[in-house]
Amino acid sequence: MNTAIVNGAAFCYTYKSMDKFTINLETTESLIVIDKEIALGRLEINPSNALIVTDKTLSGNAALASYIKSSGCPSVVLPSGEAYKNLESIKKIAEAALRSGLDRQAVFIGIGGGVICDMCAFAASVYMRGCRLVLLPTSLLSMVDASIGGKTGVDFLEKKNLIGSFYPADKVFIYIDFLKTLPESEYRSGLAEIIKHALLTGPELLGFLEDNKELIMRRKAGILEELISKSLRVKAEYIETDFREQGIRAHLNFGHTFGHALEAAAGLGRFTHGEAVAWGMERSLRAGVKIGLTDRNYAERVRALLLGYGYNLDFEDFDRKLFFEAIAADKKKKNGQIQFILQRNIGETFSKALDLELVKEVI
Amino acid sequence: MNTAIVNGAAFCYTYKSMDKFTINLETTESLIVIDKEIALGRLEINPSNALIVTDKTLSGNAALASYIKSSGCPSVVLPSGEAYKNLESIKKIAEAALRSGLDRQAVFIGIGGGVICDMCAFAASVYMRGCRLVLLPTSLLSMVDASIGGKTGVDFLEKKNLIGSFYPADKVFIYIDFLKTLPESEYRSGLAEIIKHALLTGPELLGFLEDNKELIMRRKAGILEELISKSLRVKAEYIETDFREQGIRAHLNFGHTFGHALEAAAGLGRFTHGEAVAWGMERSLRAGVKIGLTDRNYAERVRALLLGYGYNLDFEDFDRKLFFEAIAADKKKKNGQIQFILQRNIGETFSKALDLELVKEVI
Numbered sequence: 001m002n003t004a005i006v007n008g009a010a011f012c013y014t015y016k017s018m019d020k021f022t023i024n025l026e027t028t029e030s031l032i033v034i035d036k037e038i039a040l041g042r043l044e045i046n047p048s049n050a051l052i053v054t055d056k057t058l059s060g061n062a063a064l065a066s067y068i069k070s071s072g073c074p075s076v077v078l079p080s081g082e083a084y085k086n087l088e089s090i091k092k093i094a095e096a097a098l099r100s101g102l103d104r105q106a107v108f109i110g111i112g113g114g115v116i117c118d119m120c121a122f123a124a125s126v127y128m129r130g131c132r133l134v135l136l137p138t139s140l141l142s143m144v145d146a147s148i149g150g151k152t153g154v155d156f157l158e159k160k161n162l163i164g165s166f167y168p169a170d171k172v173f174i175y176i177d178f179l180k181t182l183p184e185s186e187y188r189s190g191l192a193e194i195i196k197h198a199l200l201t202g203p204e205l206l207g208f209l210e211d212n213k214e215l216i217m218r219r220k221a222g223i224l225e226e227l228i229s230k231s232l233r234v235k236a237e238y239i240e241t242d243f244r245e246q247g248i249r250a251h252l253n254f255g256h257t258f259g260h261a262l263e264a265a266a267g268l269g270r271f272t273h274g275e276a277v278a279w280g281m282e283r284s285l286r287a288g289v290k291i292g293l294t295d296r297n298y299a300e301r302v303r304a305l306l307l308g309y310g311y312n313l314d315f316e317d318f319d320r321k322l323f324f325e326a327i328a329a330d331k332k333k334k335n336g337q338i339q340f341i342l343q344r345n346i347g348e349t350f351s352k353a354l355d356l357e358l359v360k361e362v363i
Numbered sequence: 364m365n366t367a368i369v370n371g372a373a374f375c376y377t378y379k380s381m382d383k384f385t386i387n388l389e390t391t392e393s394l395i396v397i398d399k400e401i402a403l404g405r406l407e408i409n410p411s412n413a414l415i416v417t418d419k420t421l422s423g424n425a426a427l428a429s430y431i432k433s434s435g436c437p438s439v440v441l442p443s444g445e446a447y448k449n450l451e452s453i454k455k456i457a458e459a460a461l462r463s464g465l466d467r468q469a470v471f472i473g474i475g476g477g478v479i480c481d482m483c484a485f486a487a488s489v490y491m492r493g494c495r496l497v498l499l500p501t502s503l504l505s506m507v508d509a510s511i512g513g514k515t516g517v518d519f520l521e522k523k524n525l526i527g528s529f530y531p532a533d534k535v536f537i538y539i540d541f542l543k544t545l546p547e548s549e550y551r552s553g554l555a556e557i558i559k560h561a562l563l564t565g566p567e568l569l570g571f572l573e574d575n576k577e578l579i580m581r582r583k584a585g586i587l588e589e590l591i592s593k594s595l596r597v598k599a600e601y602i603e604t605d606f607r608e609q610g611i612r613a614h615l616n617f618g619h620t621f622g623h624a625l626e627a628a629a630g631l632g633r634f635t636h637g638e639a640v641a642w643g644m645e646r647s648l649r650a651g652v653k654i655g656l657t658d659r660n661y662a663e664r665v666r667a668l669l670l671g672y673g674y675n676l677d678f679e680d681f682d683r684k685l686f687f688e689a690i691a692a693d694k695k696k697k698n699g700q701i702q703f704i705l706q707r708n709i710g711e712t713f714s715k716a717l718d719l720e721l722v723k724e725v726i
Contacts, residue, residue: 087450091519098520126489129516129527130607153492156454157461164492165528244493 045134047072050107051097053120055080058112058138073109074100078116085115085155087163093123104128107170113139113186114146114273118161122152125167133169138178140190141274144197144231147172149239149252159329160260166244176224187219189274191309194227196254196281197234199302202347205230206305213308251349254341255281257330258363264326265318278311286362287354288342295345316363327359408497410435413470414460416483418443421475421501436472437463441479448478448518450526456486467491470533476502476549477509477636481524485515488530496532501541503553504637507560507594510535512602512615522692523623529607539587550582552637554672557590559617559644560597562665565710568593569668576671614712617704618644620693621726628686629678641674649725650717651705658708679726690722 052068052075059065059077068075076096078089097106108131110120117135124133137147153164179187198205208230209216215223235252242249259280263271271279282303288294306313330338337353344350415431415438422428422440431438439459441452460469471494473483480498487496500510516527542550561568571593572579578586598615605612621643626634634642645666651657669676693701700716707713 087454091450094519094526098522098525126526126528128525129514129529151492156457159461162461162491163457163489165489166492 045073045107045109048100049102049105050074050109051076051093051100051102052109052111053078053093053116053123054111055113055116058116064111068111078119080115082115082155085119087154087156089119090123090126090154093120094127097123097127102127102131104131107132107134109134109136111136111138112142113137114142117142117146118152118164119154121150121167121169122154122164125152125165130167133167135169135172137172137174139182139186140179140228141186141193141272142190143174143179143228144190144235145193147174148232148235150243174228176221176228179219179224185272185275188278188310189272191216192255192274192278192281192311194231195305195309196252196277197231199281199343199346200238200251200254200349201234205234206346210305210308217309250339250351251341254343254349255279255284257327257338257340258283258359260330261323261326262315262318265320265323266315267318271312271315275311278306278309279313279315282306282311282313283362284340284342287340287358288344290358290362293342293344293352298343298345320360320363323363324356324359327356408436408470408472411463412465412468413437413472414439414456414463414465415472415474416441416456416479416486417474418476418479421479427474431474441482443478445478445518448482450517450519452482453486453489453517456483457490460486460490465490465494467494470495470497472497472499474499474501475505476500477505480505480509481515481527482517484513484530484532485517485527488515488528493530496530498532498535500535500537502545503542503550503591504556504635505553506537506542506591507553507598508556510537511595511598513606537591539584539591542582542587548635548638551641551673552635554579555618555637555641555644555674557594558668558672559615559640560594562644562706562709563601563614563617563712564597568597569709573668573671580672613702613714614704617706617712618642618647620690620701620703621646621722623693624686624689625678625681627689628681628683630681634675634678638674641669641672642676642678645669645674645676646725647703647705650703650721651707653721653725656715657706661706661708683723683726686726687719687722690719 050073052071052073054064054068054075055078057080059068059075074096076093078084078092093108097108104127106127108120108124108127110117110133112120114137117137121133121135124131135142135147137143147169150166150168151161151164152167153161156162194205195209198209208227212223212227216227238249238252255277257280259273259276259278262276262279263273266276282299285294285299285302289296289299303313327338339351340354342350342352413436415434415436417427417431417438418441420443422431422438437459439456441447441455456471460471467490469490471483471487471490473480473496475483477500480500484496484498487494498505498510500506510532513529513531514524514527515530516524519525557568558572561572571590575586575590579590601612601615618640622636622639622641623643625639625642626636629639645662648657648662648665652659652662666676690701702714703717705713705715
């Protein structure tokens with residue numbers, strides 16, 4: 001983050017209500033500058049009844065530190081990283097809120113990547129049985145994924161997001177400029193979810209990704225806004241239809257059963273979340289081709305796209321035992337069977353239990 | 364609990380949906396016997412995807428222990444009492460659920476008083492972002508209060524229910540026979556909430572309480588069923604109108620701001636929750652009379668009723684400093700001002716900030 005953000009392009013989306021889930025996506029120039037008067041004014045935040053939640057990495061950023069100071073809001077700074085995505089961090093947030101005298105009209109403001117967004121949202125959902133929530137995602141992954149959709153949570157006993165809730169933010173602000181300094185692997189992590197959204201929806205976004213690879217990889221502002229906005233619209237449609245993941249929203253897990261298992265088996269930090277999902281999407285399509293359900297041309301086209309964006313798809317150096325333990329423990333079980341999300345072709349997605357022998361063959 | 368419960372009279376209520384909150388109250392003879400085949404059959408519970416949550420006191424009951432064993436469900440037994448109403452207990456529940464392989468279609472079954480019902484419900488609301496919930500309240504208070512309305516939670520940093528959620532049970536089963544062995548002060552605790560419901564709604568239930576005092580205090584089964592059922596209908600109406608306590612549901616806090624503060628100031632175990640609420644309702648009416656808003660005849664009638672049921676209304680031996688600290692920390696603040704629930708007369712309830720000098724005068 002640098003001063004450019006202060007007057008940078010941004011867009012925000014608003015959830016209309018929690019029960020009837022609709023998303024209103026607005027794109028404007030300088031919708032909100034990060035500045036006490038205007039930002040807090042627009043958000044209707046009373047700084048004495050708000051709490052900023054961020055992490056050590058971000059709080060080391062001088063511009064953000066100065067914003068937090070000038071906002072007049074109390075803040076809590078958590079250690080960075082997935083290892084701290086636990087109930088202890090939630091206690092720290094709740095303790096900071098209580099010590100600052102926050103009541104149930106309070107606003108929790110999460111500024112950070114997916115871990116901070118998920119934890120700040122979970123804390124907001126349970127503090128005094130639920131207060132208001134604003135998110136400022138700082139990574140591409142959290143912009144297109146964690147910040148939208150209302151899934152909150154912390155890890156527990158080494159299970160990702162085992163404890164959590166469905167609790168959409170009242171508002172999410174997206175500042176493209178946060179992406180300027182994002183490490184390459186983190187950028188690619190978010191990009192994989194965008195590619196997933198393209199594969200789920202239809203040819204337009206997929207074509208956009210194929211045609212604009214250079215500009216996207218150079219993180220060109222205009223292109224990025226268009227890309228993120230298109231991607232958010234895809235996710236929004238799924239969530240509006242099926243907020244609590246009773247049906248079609250599960251399609252958003254495309255690549256995730258394989259991907260989560262790879263994350264568990266490859267060792268911490270080897271793959272970012274999205275890099276593992278990219279690997280997982282390729283494996284899902286490969287499995288679909290094997291059983292004659294997936295169009296082979298389509299699978300090859302996706303593989304070429306992913307390779308073009310620099311994903312490591314041929315990684316095999318991981319612990320098979322850990323991999324299958326992770327598969328067996330997947331949250332998305334139904335009647336004891338692990339459901340995989342597969343595709344026939346672009347936009348043709350379905351859920352199916354797979355034989356574990358087949359999974360062995362494709363990994 | 365004794366064997367009579369196994370074939371005792373019971374009734375249950377069902378929530379139709381979480382978002383549009385409606386309650387369906389059914390009263391039948393032996394609606395469900397606590398018996399593996401029939402109970403689990405009616406609940407459509409798969410014992411290998413369910414978890415019974417109870418506490419040490421109840422698990423010491425031979426009939427219940429044998430029920431839990433024969434149900435085939437795994438169970439977790441927590442230490443008894445408010446001191447264990449914390450996140451550590453939630454972790455124990457989640458750990459038991461995870462070790463038993465429960466997935467997001469699982470059913471958590473809480474059997475106990477308010478503490479167990481609140482904690483089991485909170486755990487169900489956050490385990491894998493929410494699974495199903497069945498409650499079997501065993502105290503009068505939890506039958507008429509904690510089990511209905513979907514407020515879940517645990518205490519944190521000595522604040523009651525600071526961490527929690529709104530998450531109604533899918534089904535609640537009420538077995539009157541659980542009340543046979545309930546200690547007197549616990550029985551009176553639940554009765555105070557029933558009296559509160561009478562005062563909020565109108566003359567019929569109040570008359571019923573005045574006319575049937577002897578039978579109610581003798582815990583006569585037919586009368587108890589009628590009383591609990593009437594009381595639940597009052598609470599249900601408030602909750603259906605205002606599930607998330609944005610407005611009128613706050614009336615259910617009548618007597619609670621005074622009562623919670625007394626609980627904090629009188630020392631642990633001196634008053635049960637309902638006994639403190641009874642004291643608080645009397646003080647709220649007294650405050651209303653002082654400022655000319657409450658009908659004096661009505662206040663005297665309520666005082667007589669409460670005294671008739673054996674509540675200690677003239678208790679003054681508590682720490683004033685602790686009392687006012689508790690008042691200041693009340694969750695039901697609005698713009699920094701503590702809102703008290705007052706009444707003009709029966710069924711005429713409103714919310715008002717009170718001068719602390721006035722509070723001092725009436726306690």
